[in-house]
Structure formats: structure tokens, C-alpha cells
Amino acid sequence: MIRDVALWDGRADGVVSGKSVLVEGAMITDVFDGDIVGEADHTVIDGGGATLMPGLIDMHTHLTLTRGIAEVRDKWDATANGAMAGEAMREKYLKRGWTSIRDTGGATTGMARAVADGALTGPRIWSAGACITGTSGHGDWVHAAAGLCCAGGLMQANDMTYVCDGRDEVLKATRTNLRKGASFLKMFANGGVASDFDPLESYGFTLDELKAGVEVAGDYGTYVAVHAFSDETVNRSLDAGVKCIEHGFLMREETVARMAEVGAIFSWQAYASIVSFADPASLPGFSADHIRKGLRINENAAKVPAWMKKYGVKTVAGSDLYFYNTLDSLMQDILCKEPFFSPVEILRMHTSTAGEVLAMSGPKNPYREGPVGVIEPGAYADVVLFDGNPLEDLSVLADPDNLRFVMKDGVVYRDTRP
Ligand SMILES: [Zn+2]
Numbered sequence: 050m051i052r053d054v055a056l057w058d059g060r061a062d063g064v065v066s067g068k069s070v071l072v073e074g075a076m077i078t079d080v081f082d083g084d085i086v087g088e089a090d091h092t093v094i095d096g097g098g099a100t101l102m103p104g105l106i107d108m109h110t111h112l113t114l115t116r117g118i119a120e121v122r123d124k125w126d127a128t129a130n131g132a133m134a135g136e137a138m139r140e141k142y143l144k145r146g147w148t149s150i151r152d153t154g155g156a157t158t159g160m161a162r163a164v165a166d167g168a169l170t171g172p173r174i175w176s177a178g179a180c181i182t183g184t185s186g187h188g189d190w191v192h193a194a195a196g197l198c199c200a201g202g203l204m205q206a207n208d209m210t211y212v213c214d215g216r217d218e219v220l221k222a223t224r225t226n227l228r229k230g231a232s233f234l235k236m237f238a239n240g241g242v243a244s245d246f247d248p249l250e251s252y253g254f255t256l257d258e259l260k261a262g263v264e265v266a267g268d269y270g271t272y273v274a275v276h277a278f279s280d281e282t283v284n285r286s287l288d289a290g291v292k293c294i295e296h297g298f299l300m301r302e303e304t305v306a307r308m309a310e311v312g313a314i315f316s317w318q319a320y321a322s323i324v325s326f327a328d329p330a331s332l333p334g335f336s337a338d339h340i341r342k343g344l345r346i347n348e349n350a351a352k353v354p355a356w357m358k359k360y361g362v363k364t365v366a367g368s369d370l371y372f373y374n375t376l377d378s379l380m381q382d383i384l385c386k387e388p389f390f391s392p393v394e395i396l397r398m399h400t401s402t403a404g405e406v407l408a409m410s411g412p413k414n415p416y417r418e419g420p421v422g423v424i425e426p427g428a429y430a431d432v433v434l435f436d437g438n439p440l441e442d443l444s445v446l447a448d449p450d451n452l453r454f455v456m457k458d459g460v461v462y463r464d465t466r467p
Contacts, residue, residue, distance in 0.1 A: 054096035104148025109367020138171030177235035178226030187241035259289035270411035322350035
């Protein structure tokens with residue numbers, strides 16, 4: 050029993066003091082006022098009046114890219130890369146209060162299953178599996194001089210990205226991901242910043258290729274998320290039936306309105322677009338072309354959030370901070386949204402709304418016993434305890450000393466209560 054907490058349940062507008070939360074096994078079984086009366090043989094964790102809230106959720110990360118694309122491609126084998134991902138899972142995520150992540154491209158299906166089985170310590174993972182990309186797309190990581198015979202192949206960089214052209218190859222690659230344990234699919238519909246052959250204007254897939262991925266996702270009861278910056282590629286993705294738009298930094302207002310109309314989800318990377326891309330030269334491994342692209346995105350990216358709010362587009366948030374040094378900025382990714390949204394709106398993006406989008410994986414959702422991102426009877430016991438009230442002052446999250454307690458799946462991973 051976690052007693053005497055100011056509870057924020059992941060949804061409400063404020064906290065309620067004097068609450069207790071009962072956890073049995075991996076699940077929350079009760080939430081009530083005051084303490085249990087009478088004899089009970091449970092372990093008591095005294096919250097000391099601090100704020101108990103759902104564990105944080107990063108809806109866009111790449112665990113197997115913790116050293117960036119170039120190093121993954123040229124330097125590390127799968128074992129070293131996996132070990133680095135494991136370190137990030139424990140040290141950068143779980144111990145700092147991030148109890149769930151959605152991995153939006155990489156060789157993480159095995160790690161996701163290992164965490165779910167208890168064989169590996171880390172946050173819960175909803176994995177997209179390998180990036181689905183076209184030749185010359187954002188996920189095509191060969192060297193520029195590679196010719197046709199060895200340009201793509203289906204698999205690159207230790208199974209992190211599948212290069213496919215044409216409907217049949219998309220069907221093969223997406224189904225391979227699902228076989229390996231992917232919870233949803235991630236397709237690269239557009240050029241990106243940190244890749245070499247894809248201008249921001251470029252389409253990464255034809256409409257028919259996108260539709261092939263959407264059909265496979267639908268056949269398995271899950272959904273496609275696309276990497277799309279440009280207005281044109283967001284619209285092509287919506288034409289294909291894509292449910293979740295990652296980035297969308299170059300969207301126009303009309304397209305945001307269209308997203309609201311069709312019920313598409315916006316997955317926002319605030320720190321990457323607004324802070325990092327204001328000074329892309331500071332990012333490791335960025336070429337002159339990457340820097341140019343980053344600066345261009347930065348300009349429009351600051352306009353998009355206000356439109357999301359205006360049209361009421363369901364918005365989640367993920368860091369996309371995939372270099373190890375930038376993973377330290379996870380909390381900054383939360384804080385830098387403050388010019389656009391209130392603290393409680395921002396925290397919902399990282400808790401209850403994130404949980405709703407994770408559940409869109411349907412039968413491919415590895416955690417179907419209850420919701421994540423909320424504190425209520427029947428939810429998974431993923432909770433964090435902070436000194437101070439983040440709903441009143443979001444900067445409480447920035448100081449790791451304020452994080453007193455982390456529980457995931459009913460297991461305690463951090464306890465520094467006084
Ligand atoms: Zn990404």
C-alpha cells in the first residue's frame with residue numbers, strides 16, 4: 050500500500066491529497082481516501098504527502114540508436130548495440146521515472162519481449178520493429194557509393210531497418226516485423242534530417258506502398274505510424290489511412306484540421322524540433338546538409354503545436370532523443386512544451402493519452418491486462434513519486450532529486466524517500 054500521497058491519476062485537472070493506492074502483483078487494485086482500517090499484512094510505503102502520478106511514457110524513441118545512425122552502421126555489432134540499449138533502458142529511462150516507451154524503429158522486438166518476460170530490466174516497450182523505408186529513404190543507411198546490387202537488400206544495420214520497394218516488399222517487411230513481435234508499424238513516408246539521400250521535399254513511399262503497410266497493420270488489428278515532415282507527405286499518408294503522424298513539423302494549418310477530422314494522432318517531438326534544431330550544428334555527426342534541414346524544420350515546428358490545440362488533435366509526445374548524450378534531456382523535452390500547453394495538458398501527453406495510443410496496437414499490444422498511464426483500479430502498477438506538484442510547477446520534474454520512488458509492474462526500481 051502506497052499511503053499518504055497527493056494523487057494525480059493521469060487524467061484529472063489537479064491532484065487530490067490524502068490518497069492511498071493498493072498494489073497487488075503487477076496491478077493497482079484499489080485507490081481510496083486515507084488508510085486501510087484494521088489488520089492488514091501488506092507492505093506500507095509512506096508517500097509523505099508527495100505527488101504520486103503514473104510513470105512517464107516516451108512515445109517516440111529509438112533504443113538501438115543511442116550512438117546515432119553512423120555509428121550503428123559502421124562501428125557496432127548487434128551485441129554491443131543491444132548492450133548500449135540496455136544501459137539506456139535502465140539508467141536513462143526506468144530509474145528516472147519513464148516506465149513505458151514506444152520504440153519507433155530499430156531492432157527492439159526481442160528486447161520488448163525480454164522485458165515483458167522479465168528476462169531484461171527496463172521500461173515496457175511497444176516496438177515498431179525495423180524501420181520500413183524505401184531505397185534512398187530516411188531509413189536507407191548504406192553509403193552513397195553503394196550500387197544497385199548491394200544498395201538495399203532487405204535488411205540493414207543489424208536488422209534495424211528494412212529497405213523495400215514496391216507493394217510486395219512492403220508486405221514482406223511489415224509482416225516480418227509482426228512475426229518478430231512488433232506492436233505497430235513505422236514507415237518512412239518522407240525525407241528526414243539525420244539521413245543522407247532524402248531531401249525534405251521527397252516522398253519516401255508511393256501511395257500504393259503506404260497502403261500496403263496500412264493493409265497489413267489493419268489485418269493484424271494494429272496501425273501504422275509514419276515519419277512525415279512535409280505537408281504533402283502527411284496528406285499522402287492520411288490518404289493511405291495512416292493513423293499516427295510522427296513529427297509533422299512542416300504541416301500547414303489546413304492539414305492539421307484534416308487530421309482532427311479523420312481522428313489521426315499527432316506524435317510531437319518538441320525538444321528535437323524546437324531546441325535541438327535551433328542549433329543543429331551542436332548535434333554529433335550532423336553534416337552541413339543535416340544542419341540546413343534542421344534549421345528549416347525549426348522555423349515551422351514552432352507553429353504546429355498551436356494548431357494542434359486549436360483543432361483538438363489528439364497529441365502524444367516522444368523525445369526522439371536518440372543520441373546517448375541527448376537522452377539526458379528527456380525531462381527538458383517535457384518542459385519545453387510549456388509555451389504551448391498547460392502542465393496538465395503536457396503531462397497527459399506522457400501518461401493517459403499515451404496509454405490510449407499504445408492500446409491502439411490491439412491484439413499486438415503486449416500489455417492487455419489493463420491500461421498504462423493512469424492510476425486506477427485495474428491499471429498496471431507503474432507509478433512515480435515526486436516531491437512538489439508538477440501540475441503547478443512543471444520544473445519539479447527537472448531535478449532528479451525530486452524523484453523519490455519508481456514502481457513498474459509492482460516492482461520498485463528506485464526508492465530515495467527521506
Ligand atoms: Zn524518430
